[in-house]
Amino acid sequence: MTELATVPVRLVSRATSAATPHSSSLTADSSVASRPTALPTLCSNCHLKDLCLPCGLEEPDLERLDELRFGRRRVKAGEALYHAGERFQFVYAVRAGTFKSSLNLIDGREQVSGFHMAGELMGLDGVANGHHASGCSALEDAEVCAIPYAHLNDLARSSNEMQLVMSRLMSREIVREHSLMMLLGSMNAEERLAGFLLNLSQRLKARGYSPLEFHLRMSRAEIGSYLGMKLETVSRTFSAFQHQGLLEVDKRHIRILDLDGLTRIFQPQSH
Amino acid sequence: MTELATVPVRLVSRATSAATPHSSSLTADSSVASRPTALPTLCSNCHLKDLCLPCGLEEPDLERLDELRFGRRRVKAGEALYHAGERFQFVYAVRAGTFKSSLNLIDGREQVSGFHMAGELMGLDGVANGHHASGCSALEDAEVCAIPYAHLNDLARSSNEMQLVMSRLMSREIVREHSLMMLLGSMNAEERLAGFLLNLSQRLKARGYSPLEFHLRMSRAEIGSYLGMKLETVSRTFSAFQHQGLLEVDKRHIRILDLDGLTRIFQPQSH
DNA sequence: CGTGGCCTTGAAGAATCTCAAATAATGTGG
DNA sequence: CCACATTATTTGAGATTCTTCAAGGCCACG
Numbered sequence: 001m002t003e004l005a006t007v008p009v010r011l012v013s014r015a016t017s018a019a020t021p022h023s024s025s026l027t028a029d030s031s032v033a034s035r036p037t038a039l040p041t042l043c044s045n046c047h048l049k050d051l052c053l054p055c056g057l058e059e060p061d062l063e064r065l066d067e068l069r070f071g072r073r074r075v076k077a078g079e080a081l082y083h084a085g086e087r088f089q090f091v092y093a094v095r096a097g098t099f100k101s102s103l104n105l106i107d108g109r110e111q112v113s114g115f116h117m118a119g120e121l122m123g124l125d126g127v128a129n130g131h132h133a134s135g136c137s138a139l140e141d142a143e144v145c146a147i148p149y150a151h152l153n154d155l156a157r158s159s160n161e162m163q164l165v166m167s168r169l170m171s172r173e174i175v176r177e178h179s180l181m182m183l184l185g186s187m188n189a190e191e192r193l194a195g196f197l198l199n200l201s202q203r204l205k206a207r208g209y210s211p212l213e214f215h216l217r218m219s220r221a222e223i224g225s226y227l228g229m230k231l232e233t234v235s236r237t238f239s240a241f242q243h244q245g246l247l248e249v250d251k252r253h254i255r256i257l258d259l260d261g262l263t264r265i266f267q268p269q270s271h
Numbered sequence: 272m273t274e275l276a277t278v279p280v281r282l283v284s285r286a287t288s289a290a291t292p293h294s295s296s297l298t299a300d301s302s303v304a305s306r307p308t309a310l311p312t313l314c315s316n317c318h319l320k321d322l323c324l325p326c327g328l329e330e331p332d333l334e335r336l337d338e339l340r341f342g343r344r345r346v347k348a349g350e351a352l353y354h355a356g357e358r359f360q361f362v363y364a365v366r367a368g369t370f371k372s373s374l375n376l377i378d379g380r381e382q383v384s385g386f387h388m389a390g391e392l393m394g395l396d397g398v399a400n401g402h403h404a405s406g407c408s409a410l411e412d413a414e415v416c417a418i419p420y421a422h423l424n425d426l427a428r429s430s431n432e433m434q435l436v437m438s439r440l441m442s443r444e445i446v447r448e449h450s451l452m453m454l455l456g457s458m459n460a461e462e463r464l465a466g467f468l469l470n471l472s473q474r475l476k477a478r479g480y481s482p483l484e485f486h487l488r489m490s491r492a493e494i495g496s497y498l499g500m501k502l503e504t505v506s507r508t509f510s511a512f513q514h515q516g517l518l519e520v521d522k523r524h525i526r527i528l529d530l531d532g533l534t535r536i537f538q539p540q541s542h
Numbered sequence: 543c544g545t546g547g548c549c550t551t552g553a554a555g556a557a558t559c560t561c562a563a564a565t566a567a568t569g570t571g572g
Numbered sequence: 573c574c575a576c577a578t579t580a581t582t583t584g585a586g587a588t589t590c591t592t593c594a595a596g597g598c599c600a601c602g
Contacts, residue, residue: 174396
C-alpha cells in the first residue's frame with residue numbers, strides 16, 4: 001500500500017548551505033576549546049535553540065548535543081521528507097520553511113494531522129513501532145536538521161535533563177493532538193478556523209514574526225483537511241470572518257483586525 | 272477554572288483493598304528472597320503483564336519494576352481518578368474496570384478523548400508540563416496501579432530497555448490520537464461508529480474476551496462525545512447497523528453479526 | 543410504584559457538503 | 573513575451589447529513 005523507504009535520503013553535509021562551498025573554512029578551527037563560531041548546525045549557536053530540541057538544556061548537555069553534529073537536509077516545496085510506513089530513523093527539526101504531516105486513508109483520502117514551523121520537531125510518531133505512522137512533506141522550500149533517533153536515545157540515557165526534555169517533547173505532542181481532537185470533536189466551522197488562526201498567530205509571534213499579519217503556506221484544501229471540513233467551507237468561513245470585520249483576507253495573505261473577536265469565537269463564553 | 276489538586280488522593284496501601292484492614296498481614300513477609308506469592312501488585316506476577324507497562328521487559332528490568340511496589344487505588348463508578356489541571360505525579364495502569372479521559376471546554380462542554388481498559392496506561396499527557404491536560408474518571412468500579420512518574424523516570428535512566436518501553440508507550444499514545452483525528456476529521460457517522468466498535472472489539476479480544484459480543488461501559492452521550500457526534504446520532508446509527516444486519520443491539524449489550532461488513536464500512540474500499 | 547436516568551424515534555431545522563461555474567494566479571511551451 | 577493549460581480560490585444553489593427539540597418507553601432504584 002504505502003511506499004516503504006523508497007525516498008532518496010539526501011543528507012546535506014555540515015557546511016552552510018546558503019554560502020559558497022569554500023565557506024567551510026569557517027569550520028576549520030572547530031577543535032578549539034569552546035568552538036565559538038564553529039558549525040552552523042550546532043544547537044548551542046542556533047537561533048532556534050529556545051524553541052527547538054535544546055530548549056531548557058544547560059551547558060553540559062548542550063555541548064553533548066552539539067557533538068552529535070546533526071546532518072541537514074533540504075526539501076523542496078511539495079517534496080516528502082518521509083512517507084507513512086517508512087522506517088523510522090531520524091527525528092527532524094524544522095530549520096526553515098513549513099511542513100505538513102498527513103495520514104492516508106485506504107481510499108486515497110488524505111488527513112492532514114499537523115503543520116510544522118521553525119524549531120518544531122517532526123517524526124516522533126515513529127518511536128512507537130519503528131515506522132512512521134504519518135508522512136511529512138514541505139509546503140515551501142525548507143530545511144531540517146536530521147537527528148538520528150538512536151543518538152538522541154544514547155544521550156537521554158546518560159543525562160537526566162536530556163531524558164526529561166525528550167519525554168516532554170513527546171508528551172507535548174500528545175497534548176497538542178488532544179486539543180486538535182477537541183476542536184474536531186466539538187466545534188463548528190467558525191470555531192475551528194478561529195482556533196487555527198489563533199494558533200498560527202501565537203506560533204508566529206513566538207518566532208518573532210507579526211502575529212497579526214502573515215502569509216498562509218497551506219492551501220484551503222490542506223486547512224480543510226486539518227480542520228475536518230471541505231475547502232469550500234474554509235473559503236466561506238474566511239469570507240464570513242472578513243464580513244464580520246475580524247480579518248482581511250487576500251488569498252493566502254491574512255491580516256487579523258480583531259484578535260479579541262476571534263478569541264471570542266474560539267472560546268464561546270458562558271454557554 | 273479547573274479545580275487544581277483538590278481531589279482527595281486516596282492511595283490504597285499494598286494490602287488487597289477488598290479485604291478488611293487487618294488483612295495487611297498478607298504483606299508481612301514481603302522481605303523474603305524471591306517473593307513468590309508476595310504482593311499482588313508485582314508486575315512480574317500480574318496477569319496483565321503482556322499488555323501493560325512491563326510488556327517486552329526481561330528479567331533484570333522486570334525485577335526492578337517489581338521493586339517499585341506500586342500502590343493501588345480503587346475508584347468507584349463515576350468517580351474521578353484525576354482532574355484536568357491537577358498536578359501530575361502518577362501514571363496509572365488500569366487493573367480492572369474502564370475509564371474515560373476527557374477535556375473540558377470553558378463553556379462546560381465535555382470532550383471525551385479516550386476510553387481505557389485493563390493494562391492500558393493513563394496520564395502520560397501530564398509529562399508535558401507537570402499538570403494533567405485531561406481528566407480521567409471511572410465508568411464502572413475500577414482499580415488502578417498508581418505508578419510514581421519520578422520512580423519510573425529513575426528506572427528509565429538506568430535501563431535502556433525501560434527507556435525504550437517508556438518512549439514507545441508515549442509514541443503509541445500519539446499514534447492512537449492520530450487515528451482518532453483521522454476518524455474525527457474525515458469520516459461520517461457510520462464510519463466513526465464502525466471504527467469505534469472494531470477498535471473495542473480488538474482490544475477486548477486482546478484481553479481474552481469475546482470480540483463479537485460485549486457490554487458497553489459508556490453511555491451513548493460518551494460515545495458521541497468521543498466520536499464527535501450527538502447522542503441521538505449515535506443511537507440512530509446503532510439502529511441503522513441493526514437494520515443492516517451488522518449488529519444486534521440491546522441497550523449496551525452489543526453482538527457483532529457481520530464483522531466484515533463493519534470493516535467495509537470503516538474502510539470504504541476504492542472510493 | 544413513582545422518579546430519574548438512559549435510550550429510541552420522529553420531525554423540523556441548521557450546518558455542511560456537493561456540484562457547478564466564474565475568476566484569478568501561475569507556470570509552460572512556443 | 574504571449575497564448576494556453578493548470579491550479580487555487582470564491583461564490584451560488586440544491587442535496588445531504590447531522591443536530592435540535594420533543595415525546596415516549598424502558599429500567600433500575602429507593
